[in-house]
Amino acid sequence: MIHLTMRQLRYFDALARLGHFGRAAEACAISQPALSMQIKEMEDALGGVLLERNARQVVLTRFGEQLAERVREILRSVDELGDFARASRDKLTGRLRLGMIPTVAPYLLPKVIGDLTRKHPEIDIHVRESKTPKLIEELVEGRLDAAIVALPVSEPSLTEVALFSENFLLVRPPEYEGTAVPNSESLREMRLLLLEEGHCFRDQALSFCNMQAPREMLDASSLSTLVQMVGAGMGVTLIPEMAVGVETRSASVSLARFAEPQPQRSIGMVWRKTSPLAKQLMQISEIVGGAAESLRKQAAAGQGRKRRS
């Protein structure tokens, strides 16, 4: 009977992912020889070579590759035992690995973290900010517990719940203040600034304007940059309503709301259907939704003041 240890599986998984003994060892918080030894023992136990140590690089054998897949799956199940235990105790405690897209995180996160830690002091929130495809991948692979992204995600293995919808507002240089708001047609004639590729918000903005490809390569890496560029007179842009408060406070730009139907997107939370934390995540999604709601109210009050001043 073959005797594999969890260590061997974890070390091998890290090595398979990173393809480098030193870095894998670092990731496992051990020294490189320790990892080498465990991998060797694993190869002896299984009676097959897992990876080819070519000079300059390490590459999985076909056998190693297939094994790595199985091992990943096993480790995922093992890690879920911990989640399952937590869920069984039926309290919101322990680690929560939450992903969030960059066009939501900066605005929603402070409030969400505040609310969550206030209501559940024992919770240990780890946030990762990435674009949707990466978040979904990490979620499916069990390296995240949940993610907040724009819906729909349409990944059959995930549960998605809607949190809120947010409108897009037009940001123009200050001299436009008071002029008519263009519709999506005329917007196509203007110089529209966008986020760089991969951001879902870029696609959502393009889709509203019915545009295929941008005419110029002037993509920004954050909404903040985008607004600064508008302030510098380089063009116009759209930003989600939630970003208004933070991003336009210190910039000299003009904000305008589109005519109905306003462009908008739906933000939701997703998690693995099989996650043992499902019940807890549903609770958390309600807290996040509440946080968004209160942010919206706060923003409305702020806008009111601004207009009056």
Added chain:
Amino acid sequence: MIHLTMRQLRYFDALARLGHFGRAAEACAISQPALSMQIKEMEDALGGVLLERNARQVVLTRFGEQLAERVREILRSVDELGDFARASRDKLTGRLRLGMIPTVAPYLLPKVIGDLTRKHPEIDIHVRESKTPKLIEELVEGRLDAAIVALPVSEPSLTEVALFSENFLLVRPPEYEGTAVPNSESLREMRLLLLEEGHCFRDQALSFCNMQAPREMLDASSLSTLVQMVGAGMGVTLIPEMAVGVETRSASVSLARFAEPQPQRSIGMVWRKTSPLAKQLMQISEIVGGAAESLRKQAAAGQGRKRRS
């Protein structure tokens, strides 16, 4: 991050199965304190009680029960890594855990083991003899690699291949020698001796006679006993053709073949569809089929001699 070891999972699995610290420890080939400690550490790591230690017995908590299920699944996957490794090397080596029903095993086994070890000297055959339901259960749970049973099994997770068909012969007290062979109708009027409940061969015999329930409680626990009972004049019985050579050699009974269509059953081999040993098992099934074939030829020759003498 929770840190469970494979040991803890294996010990817990044994404990969950056996419900007894001492016996589980024995099964794991360790002392009882060692097991107690690992279970305790596991409970600490998971932050929940896995089993209630009532005096006189150990009982899984609800949490423990659910966890045990997941752990079993994980261990199955881990053990399959070894099988997968063997399969990848694409040779027939290592442990082969083979189940067989009691009405086949004694007659087929010697030949099969001989043939298998001759063709694949590196193979290490472990045979378990049980009735079909238990074999199927153990197979599905990964505690057997393959089983030889009567078809059909109709378990969607299993692959089944037919090995051979065998006729049933009538066994009567010696004074019947030469008298007409009854058909299935008139068989119902005779005193039919059967194996005890749970043997598939019992059901197959009953089904041929179109009978529902036996009239008397005279069930035997083996074909050998059954033939002895017939020899003692207690009634008549059916036995599968393969058992004829061994079981009627030393008994004074009369053997008779039924008219066509003779009653018969199909014997086959089954294994998990997901088994990494699938290719090897297919090879093995061919060897087993060949063994059965050669046994049949040998029996025919023997019968020929008998008739002549």
Added chain:
DNA sequence: CATGTTCATCAGATAATCTTATCGTTACGA
């Protein structure tokens, strides 16, 4: 009330695993 069974606890022994230091190989630039 004595006894046997069962699981928990403890101390010392044993085995598994890690770290540090070092080696051998290979790639690459002077």
Added chain:
DNA sequence: TCGTAACGATAAGATTATCTGATGAACATG
């Protein structure tokens, strides 16, 4: 062609995890 740097393998000693055997505590049973 040689020196250097990067990388993984190996070895020796230290550390940590795990095991055994003895013993204790709780409880049921005759």
